Structure formats: structure tokens, C-alpha cells
Amino acid sequence: MEWFHPDPYILVLTGAGFLIALVAWLPLALRRLPLSLPIVCIGLGAALFSLPQVGLDPSPLAYPNITERFTEFVVIIALMGAGLKLDRVFGIRRWQVAWRLILVTMPLGILAITVLLGTLAGLPWIVALLLGAVLAPTDPVLAADVQVGPPKGGEEDEVRFGLTAEAGLNDGAAFPFVNLAIVLAAAAGTGEPWAAKWLGYHVLWEIGAGVAGGYLIGRAFGWLTFRIPAETKLAQTGDGLIALAATFISYGLTEMIHSYGFLSVFVTALTFRHAHRSHDFHREMHDVTEQVERLAMMALLLLFGGALANGLLGALVWTDIVAALVILLVIRPVTGLIGLAGLKATGSEKLTIAFFGIRGVGSFYYLAYGLNSMEIDGADRLWAVVGLVVVISVFLHGLTVTPLMRLLDRSHGRDPDAEGVPPPGLQGPGAGEDASR
Numbered sequence: 001m002e003w004f005h006p007d008p009y010i011l012v013l014t015g016a017g018f019l020i021a022l023v024a025w026l027p028l029a030l031r032r033l034p035l036s037l038p039i040v041c042i043g044l045g046a047a048l049f050s051l052p053q054v055g056l057d058p059s060p061l062a063y064p065n066i067t068e069r070f071t072e073f074v075v076i077i078a079l080m081g082a083g084l085k086l087d088r089v090f091g092i093r094r095w096q097v098a099w100r101l102i103l104v105t106m107p108l109g110i111l112a113i114t115v116l117l118g119t120l121a122g123l124p125w126i127v128a129l130l131l132g133a134v135l136a137p138t139d140p141v142l143a144a145d146v147q148v149g150p151p152k153g154g155e156e157d158e159v160r161f162g163l164t165a166e167a168g169l170n171d172g173a174a175f176p177f178v179n180l181a182i183v184l185a186a187a188a189g190t191g192e193p194w195a196a197k198w199l200g201y202h203v204l205w206e207i208g209a210g211v212a213g214g215y216l217i218g219r220a221f222g223w224l225t226f227r228i229p230a231e232t233k234l235a236q237t238g239d240g241l242i243a244l245a246a247t248f249i250s251y252g253l254t255e256m257i258h259s260y261g262f263l264s265v266f267v268t269a270l271t272f273r274h275a276h277r278s279h280d281f282h283r284e285m286h287d288v289t290e291q292v293e294r295l296a297m298m299a300l301l302l303l304f305g306g307a308l309a310n311g312l313l314g315a316l317v318w319t320d321i322v323a324a325l326v327i328l329l330v331i332r333p334v335t336g337l338i339g340l341a342g343l344k345a346t347g348s349e350k351l352t353i354a355f356f357g358i359r360g361v362g363s364f365y366y367l368a369y370g371l372n373s374m375e376i377d378g379a380d381r382l383w384a385v386v387g388l389v390v391v392i393s394v395f396l397h398g399l400t401v402t403p404l405m406r407l408l409d410r411s412h413g414r415d416p417d418a419e420g421v422p423p424p425g426l427q428g429p430g431a432g433e434d435a436s437r
Helices: 008-029 037-049 064-085 096-119 125-135 158-190 195-227 242-256 261-275 281-309 318-340 347-355 361-373 379-411
Strands: none
Touching (some): 064 158, 064 242, 064 261, 096 125, 096 318, 096 347, 125 158, 125 361, 158 195, 158 261, 158 361, 195 242, 195 261, 281 361, 281 379, 318 347, 318 379, 347 379, 361 379
């Protein structure tokens, strides 16, 4: 049809409309199906970018800086949402499942993946370390189906809490290992000492300043929102966009002082929630962040599906495929169970937490950041390896999450099809305690 030549701007608007409609509708349509929203998004993206009329190649190799910034944006929004929806009061004992996953499971995972890729895949050890740090953390973006529900939603069992808290913490906790690979690569060229700089700056300062900065910003927003003795308090606005303001300010200010902004945003969210844990305004803020996160996530996964259709995995060799399967089916479950050994939880709960080590947008960000910060040959193969791990994870965990989580709910005496608060024993220690205590 010669008359059908729509303006590209009109096409973008139309496509955005369909995307927003899917954001709102697909979660309802997929609620009881063994499918996840990421699976559908990747499939749609692959189909869309396979059309001959679409000439854009959305490969991250072609747009390294845009890839880093876009994935960074999606992750920080997800981290704010994760922190706001956690009902459990912060504490060493109450959060022990998270500490085990961060302090034991993740370092063991980085070590195991590094050894695997350095031996089986034959990658240089510094590159293997980078990929170990890239692929060990679980993802806060694609793991919504295994995380807790909205604030005061009554869905905070030990499994959902553990996976949500892990996803919130381990993005910041993985950064020192990504920087270790970058520091080692630089030291290999100059011969300068690296250990003191890495430990003093990238570990102690960037973690410490990120936590402290996130706490102070969360306290400030909590006071302005709930505590200020005036009718001008931010909660009076009823506008959940305050959560986005807190996200960007927390990330921006802490990045300005060269600390870990990911960690800062999550700490800000936890501190913000602690300021008035039972206030309904938290639900408004969470809903806004969730909507923005889903929209950005769907756009990103459409591009990822397009990159897959345009040959993102073309640089793979057979050892990479074996390594990807070992990472997801052996390393994560085994290190997860090691980290959870001795935890007061049922065997099925531990197995579920250990299995759902979902990889996703966070891995994309760390790889883009690493490749933009160091000189590495064969970046196409690294993107292929990470892309393969993510796509297997999306399908493996996406197809199993609905039946496994429903089975887990039933084992605890909770009807997964019913609305309401689960039995008290399902919430875990500290889940329902008020923050004022």
C-alpha cells in the first residue's frame, strides 16, 4: 500500500501505547500460567526485530554507553521498589537468610564461576573473574514473581523475603568484585600495586559511604514525608513520585562521592520505609516504582529479544553452553544450599531459595560497566555468554516459578488463589513487627 507510510514518530507513539497496555494487562493474563512476563517480552522482541521493516540492530555491542545507562536506570528503580515493599524490620537476626546469601553464597558463586570459566571455557583469569562477578548476583528486576508483594501485602514468607532481600543487597555487594577485575586489568599493564587501593577505596570507602549516604538520605526523606510537623509534609501530596525523587537523589549524591549507588538506593528505601512502616503512602510509592520498573523492563527485554534475533549468541562455543548450564543448575543451587546450611527453614524452602538464582538486567549492567571501564578482547563472546545465561534463566525460572511457588504456598497451608494474609508462621521472624519498636 503506497499510501501507508506512517511517520516514525507516530510509529513510536503507537508502539509505546501497545507496550503500556501490555504492562498493565499481561501480569493478569499470566497469573496462573507457567509463563512469566520476561518470557513474553523476549519473544515479542525477537519477533519484532526479525521483521525486515525494522532496520535497527539493538545489540549492546553497538551501543555500549546507552546499554550501561539504560540498564543502570532499570536496576535502581527496582532496588527502590524492593526496599519499600519489605515488611520485615531490619536486623541481624531477622535478616539472617539475606546475610547468608550475600556473605556466603555470592562469594562462593563468584569463585566457582571464575574457576569454571577460566578452566572449561578457557577465558583469561581476569575476564573470568569479571564474568564471575557479573553472573553471581541475583536480579532485582526479573525476579518479581519470587519476591514479596506490595507493602503490608501479607506475602512475606521466608522464601520471598530471602530472595527479595538478596536481590536488593547483592547488586551493591557484587560491585567490589567487578572493580577487582578492573583494577587487576589496569595493574597488569602498569605493574602498580593494587591490593591497598582495591581494599581501601573500592571495598571500605565505597561500601561504607554508600550505606551511610543511603541511610542519611532515607532519614531525610522519611522526616520530610512523615514527620515534619506541618501540613506541607510530602505524604500530604499523595503522590508516589516521591519514591522516584528519593531514588534519583540517593543514587546521584552517592555516586558524586564515588560510592556504590546501588547499595545506597536500597538502604534509602529501607530507611524511608522504617520512618513510618504502617503508613499507606508506602503503597502509593511502591505502585509508582513498580509501574515505571515494569515499563522500562519490558522495553529493555524487547531490545534484548531483538539482539538475540540479530545474532547476539553467535560468538558462543560449546564450552560456553555447558558453562551456562552449570552456573544455573549446579553452582547457584549448591552455593545456595551451602549458605543456607543451619538456617531454621524447611528443606523445600531452602531448595526453592537456592534454585531461584535469577540472572537478568543486573548482569547486563555489570558487563556493560566492566567493558566500558577496561580493555578486553572478544567482547562479543562475553555478551554471548551473559546473554545465554540470562535467556536460559528467564525461561527456566519463568516456566517453573508459578507451579513451584504455588506448591510451596500449599505446603504452608495457604491457598495461592485466595487473597489475604498468610498464616503467621509463614511470615518469618520479625515480619510483622512494627518499626517503632
